[in-house]
Amino acid sequence: xxxxxxxxxxGLWSATVVASTALILGVAPMTAxxxxxxxxxxxxxxxxxxxxxxxxxxxxxKGDGPLxxxxxxxxxxxxxxxxxxxxxxSGSLPTDEDIFRTISYGVPNSTMIPWDILTxxxxxxxxxxxxSFSEAFEVRKPEPPVNVGLEIRPSEKSLAEGKKIYEEKxxxxxxxxxxxxxxxxxxxxxxxxxxxxxxxxxxTTGKFKxxxxxxxxxxxxxxxxxxxPMPSFAKELTDEQRWCLTHYVMSxxxxxxxxx
Ligand code: HEC
Ligand code: HEC
Numbered sequence: 001x002x003x004x005x006x007x008x009x010x011g012l013w014s015a016t017v018v019a020s021t022a023l024i025l026g027v028a029p030m031t032a033x034x035x036x037x038x039x040x041x042x043x044x045x046x047x048x049x050x051x052x053x054x055x056x057x058x059x060x061x062k063g064d065g066p067l068x069x070x071x072x073x074x075x076x077x078x079x080x081x082x083x084x085x086x087x088x089x090s091g092s093l094p095t096d097e098d099i100f101r102t103i104s105y106g107v108p109n110s111t112m113i114p115w116d117i118l119t120x121x122x123x124x125x126x127x128x129x130x131x132s133f134s135e136a137f138e139v140r141k142p143e144p145p146v147n148v149g150l151e152i153r154p155s156e157k158s159l160a161e162g163k164k165i166y167e168e169k170x171x172x173x174x175x176x177x178x179x180x181x182x183x184x185x186x187x188x189x190x191x192x193x194x195x196x197x198x199x200x201x202x203x204t205t206g207k208f209k210x211x212x213x214x215x216x217x218x219x220x221x222x223x224x225x226x227x228x229p230m231p232s233f234a235k236e237l238t239d240e241q242r243w244c245l246t247h248y249v250m251s252x253x254x255x256x257x258x259x260x
Contacts, residue, residue: 005255037096037124041132045125048118052179053126054203056111063194073110073195081136082193082227085210089144090224090232095142099127101211108207148215150241154247162248165241170233172221172249175200180252200230206253218246 039044050059056075059066063077076083077118083094085102103123106114115123131137152158166172175190178181180203192198206212220241224232237245 023055033122035100035101035120037127039128041128042125043126044122045129048122049126049129052115052118057236061130067111069188071111072196073198074194075112078130078133080193080227081134081140084225084228085220086142086226087146087219088143088222089146090222090234092223093136093140095145096127098142100124103127107209109205109209141155143150144233146219148218148222149242151214152240152243154250158244159251161241162244162246162251165237165245166248167214170236170245172218175229176203180204192229198228203249203252204254206255210226214246214250217249219244221245221249 001212008118030201037216049057054067056063056071057078058068058075061078063075065075068075081093083098083102083106086092086094088094088098100123102112103115103118103126104120106112123169147215167178173184174186175182177187177200182200182202184200187200190200201209208216208220210216210225220230221233226232
């Protein structure tokens with residue numbers, strides 16, 4: 001079987017670390033690393049999943065491992081193929097890169113840690129195992145990632161435009177609260193597709209589950225979080241308006257609260 005080469009787009013941090021180490025060592029900086037995702041489930045992948053992931057996600061990926069019982073948010077149930085953190089449009093399956101990114105980055109504000117004790121190859125080997133839990137991956141392919149346009153520079157004008165979108169045009173505050181504390185009037189009644197209560201994200205904490213870059217935030221409200229009440233706002237905004245909204249959301253972070 002031919003392994004598929006996956007470009008590691010996990011985040012600028014790894015590229016930056018590589019680039020700065022390279023500068024110190026005086027070697028040419030590397031821009032992207034290639035890792036191999038096996039095209040089918042391997043023994044290695046199965047064993048790694050069983051040892052490190054099944055205590056929470058369950059032997060068959062139903063999110064019902066022995067540690068899951070009293071946990072909230074619950075470990076993901078992989079059987080529906082509903083993944084929150086994607087570069088692909090609302091309702092689509094995630095790409096292998098998306099899954100690799102979550103395994104490596106973890107999910108802040110939950111028990112899902114960044115799995116950096118595993119090698120990149122081990123992390124990649126788990127991807128086919130996760131996909132094998134859901135028939136969705138047999139019958140569908142992930143749609144191509146959404147196009148993230150060129151970022152504009154934040155300015156008073158862009159922030160004011162973002163605020164207008166947040167407060168008037170798309171009414172994000174109804175769930176996330178006017179100050180972004182996740183305490184809007186509709187916040188208390190939110191449930192995910194599995195019937196568990198779910199809180200709209202508190203932007204003031206700054207610890208975004210799907211990643212902290214402007215690009216991550218742009219992607220979250222553009223693609224929506226599958227399996228949750230967080231909708232996709234893919235059609236309502238121009239690219240420039242998306243950056244205005246992104247910068248406004250980032251401006252709601254309260255630095256004194258992120259240090260706690
Ligand atoms: C201690 C419990 C725990 C362990 C162990 C654990 N996870 Fe998770 N995982 C979670 C929780 C909780 C979530 C849901 C977080 C949320 O949605 O807020 C999650 C979510 C995920 C997601 C969902 C991503 C998405 O886009 O929806 C993936 C993929 C994942 N875990 C992979 C793994 C893999 C692979 C391992 C083993 C290397 C692993 N997890 C081990 C608790 C765990
Ligand atoms: C119907 C309620 C609802 C509305 C309206 C809503 N959200 Fe959300 N949003 C949620 C919930 C619930 C979550 C948390 C999902 C989770 O924790 O898995 C969320 C998560 C997010 C995240 C992800 C944060 C992270 O952890 O990575 C971003 C970004 C976001 N919302 C932005 C917005 C923006 C911008 C708007 C308006 C355009 C908006 N939301 C409107 C319910 C809502």
